[in-house]
Amino acid sequence: MTNRKDTLNNLLVPLLSVVMGFVLGAIIMVIFGYNPIDGYSAMINGAFGSSFYIGETLRQATPLILTALGFSVAYNAGFFNIGVAGQALLGWLCSVWVANIFSDLPGLILLPLSILGGVLAGALWAGIAGFLRAYFNTSEVIVTIMLNYTALYTTNYLIRNVLTDSADATPRISEGASLRAGWLTELTSNSTLHAGIFISLAMAIIVWFLMKKTTSGFEIRTVGLNPSAAEYAGMSSKRTIIISMLISGGLAGLGGVMEGLGNFQNIFTQGAMPTIGFDGMAVALLGLSNPVGIIFSAILFGALKIGGNSMPMISGVPTEVVDIVIASIIFFVGANYLIRYFIDKRARVNKGGVK
Amino acid sequence: MDIVQLLQLIVSSSLVYSAPIVLTALGGTFSERSGVVNVGLEGIMVMGAFSSIVFNLTFASAFGDMTPWISALIGGLVGVVFSLIHAVATVNLRADHIISGTVINLMAPALAIFFTRVLYSGAGQTDRITESFGKVTIPLLNRIPIIGDIFFKGTSAPAFAGILIAIICWVVLFKTRFGLRLRSVGEHPQAADTLGINVYLMKYAGVMLSGLLGGMGGAIQAQSISLSFQASTIAGQGFIAMAAMIFGKWNPLGAMGAAIFFGFAQSLGVIGNYIPIIQDIPSVWLQIAPYVITIIVLVGVIGKSEGPAAGGKTYIKSK
Numbered sequence: 069m070t071n072r073k074d075t076l077n078n079l080l081v082p083l084l085s086v087v088m089g090f091v092l093g094a095i096i097m098v099i100f101g102y103n104p105i106d107g108y109s110a111m112i113n114g115a116f117g118s119s120f121y122i123g124e125t126l127r128q129a130t131p132l133i134l135t136a137l138g139f140s141v142a143y144n145a146g147f148f149n150i151g152v153a154g155q156a157l158l159g160w161l162c163s164v165w166v167a168n169i170f171s172d173l174p175g176l177i178l179l180p181l182s183i184l185g186g187v188l189a190g191a192l193w194a195g196i197a198g199f200l201r202a203y204f205n206t207s208e209v210i211v212t213i214m215l216n217y218t219a220l221y222t223t224n225y226l227i228r229n230v231l232t233d234s235a236d237a238t239p240r241i242s243e244g245a246s247l248r249a250g251w252l253t254e255l256t257s258n259s260t261l262h263a264g265i266f267i268s269l270a271m272a273i274i275v276w277f278l279m280k281k282t283t284s285g286f287e288i289r290t291v292g293l294n295p296s297a298a299e300y301a302g303m304s305s306k307r308t309i310i311i312s313m314l315i316s317g318g319l320a321g322l323g324g325v326m327e328g329l330g331n332f333q334n335i336f337t338q339g340a341m342p343t344i345g346f347d348g349m350a351v352a353l354l355g356l357s358n359p360v361g362i363i364f365s366a367i368l369f370g371a372l373k374i375g376g377n378s379m380p381m382i383s384g385v386p387t388e389v390v391d392i393v394i395a396s397i398i399f400f401v402g403a404n405y406l407i408r409y410f411i412d413k414r415a416r417v418n419k420g421g422v423k
Numbered sequence: 424m425d426i427v428q429l430l431q432l433i434v435s436s437s438l439v440y441s442a443p444i445v446l447t448a449l450g451g452t453f454s455e456r457s458g459v460v461n462v463g464l465e466g467i468m469v470m471g472a473f474s475s476i477v478f479n480l481t482f483a484s485a486f487g488d489m490t491p492w493i494s495a496l497i498g499g500l501v502g503v504v505f506s507l508i509h510a511v512a513t514v515n516l517r518a519d520h521i522i523s524g525t526v527i528n529l530m531a532p533a534l535a536i537f538f539t540r541v542l543y544s545g546a547g548q549t550d551r552i553t554e555s556f557g558k559v560t561i562p563l564l565n566r567i568p569i570i571g572d573i574f575f576k577g578t579s580a581p582a583f584a585g586i587l588i589a590i591i592c593w594v595v596l597f598k599t600r601f602g603l604r605l606r607s608v609g610e611h612p613q614a615a616d617t618l619g620i621n622v623y624l625m626k627y628a629g630v631m632l633s634g635l636l637g638g639m640g641g642a643i644q645a646q647s648i649s650l651s652f653q654a655s656t657i658a659g660q661g662f663i664a665m666a667a668m669i670f671g672k673w674n675p676l677g678a679m680g681a682a683i684f685f686g687f688a689q690s691l692g693v694i695g696n697y698i699p700i701i702q703d704i705p706s707v708w709l710q711i712a713p714y715v716i717t718i719i720v721l722v723g724v725i726g727k728s729e730g731p732a733a734g735g736k737t738y739i740k741s742k
Contacts, residue, residue, distance in 0.1 A: 096537075100537075100541050148521050150462070150521065150525070200718070200721070200722055204721075204722045204723060206718075206721040206722055207721070207730075209460075209462065209521055210665070210666075210669060210717070210721060211718055211721065213462065213662055213665070214662075214666060214714035214715070214717050214718050215714070215718070216662075217659050217662060217711070217714045218711045218714045218715060220659075221707050221710040221711050222707060222711060224707075225705065225706075225707035225710075229705070339655055339658070340654075340655070340658060346525065346528070346529060349525060350525075350529070353522060380545075386536070386537050386540040386541070386545075388533045388534070388536045388537035388540070389533075389537065390533075391529060391530075391532070391533030392530065392533045392534060392537060394529060394533075395526050395529035395530035395533060396530075398522065398525070398526050398529065399508070399512065399518075399523070399526045399530075401522075402512060402516075402518040402519055402522035402523055402526060403511075403512050403516035403517070403518040403523075404518075405516050405517040405518070406516050
């Protein structure tokens, strides 16, 4: 009985956070003279209004599911992998790199090889932070932040000097390495939706299985809940830290692969960290680091991002409102003590009433 | 270019680039010393940069030469207000410090660009300011032979202000009652509480000081380097400042030294082509240097760097 109540309360936190985020966005729109109903209806239409927009929304959700899954694996082990952005960027870079080097290989070999390249790049980059955390007890938060910017500048340098001859974008990858699928494009009236969505959904199932049904997953969760208890039970916390960071980075790298082989079909120099990193973190936090929750919140954030593009044209509301809503949602999720406090208070009042 | 001219170029551009990092790193030091980890420095800088540019554009005709300085203060004040989000979330609402800091970093650019669009009829960036922190020559000191030419001619006034502020911060943190209380809260809040120190108040003070200094840092960055506000005005300087704070071992003077060194590394990306030897190094090495050095320092290769003991932990007062 209490268990079911807890689950309900746990679900209430993200749901109320989303509601409060939207309300805050509406208040800001009203204050600055925009009509929130026009704004939000433009957003909803721009996210789900036609098969094209639905395709775009799902395409946007595809990498977010993966970066969020990546973040959640480390989070369940008690680590804050703030470096998903950098790992995703390197995954993007290496997938395109591999695809361009071996562009003559048949697609059946080239595509898995390119994906693998991206996954390994992300895994190794996160692995640095995991290794340092395990053996030198350095804060993974700071190390991954520093690795983010290292990845950003290194990627730009490699694009200009190694992948191309001082150009700002690589040539498009060959047909064989592409995740685009004709029938998906047709189904969604020429949207950029690609087959990566199935990889994302499959990974959500695999991560759920890994965390809930395997020994490694159990160890990861145990270390996250109580590292000393895990150590006493004979689990190697060092090994668990490194494994969880490798998996986390690999998933983030796979998120980047979706951009490289699916969405953009190349890589270009970046002015800032790719947004799929921090948005992925937001998705994981809202989805309570649970694969099912992550799928739902990734679709929500995908819809916000894609729908937000239609807001300025149709309702005159600046797109940035979307990011304000996203940031507020995460604020309320993070400050869930506030929501829980009111839920508990209400519960107590209700109990008193019955007696 | 003779050697004195070359050194003058290196010193002055290093100082221009380090001034925002010095101030922001000092801000980070106060926050972390009070036990509140602040990864939101980047976002605070964005708000400081934005508000200073708006103030500068609006009041340049009224304040003339003093405009950038007043704008920097305004940027600092807006930083304080914005940092309150972090303070409320981490101190009262028991939010994870990293999540709250990430919210700050997500929120700031969105809000700032939103306001820019509201204020400047839909444009995503502002006009260029007319009154910026130009290069100044410091009177008297510039007459010292050679040294005067290198350090005090055509140099950055905010950088010297930053160095002065760093010394003041060091005195405040290590030589005053307030500083001792702030540090004790970051090391062992329970003990501090037992001795009658208001833990929550101290944490608020630490975070608000980081808002003030970070906001000023952003304002200086905007008014001396980018000269307008847009999404790319603050691009990683907040995180470099965090790196400087760690490299400086959470000590204001150390943080200042590290910030100047990182400012030097950043400026080399711009002036490196004029300097013999350095022009042969690919610029990527200079760009990633601050980050890589920070990791090396954390691992303990160049002397171990450890933060306040209770950093990042939410203190819940027992009844």
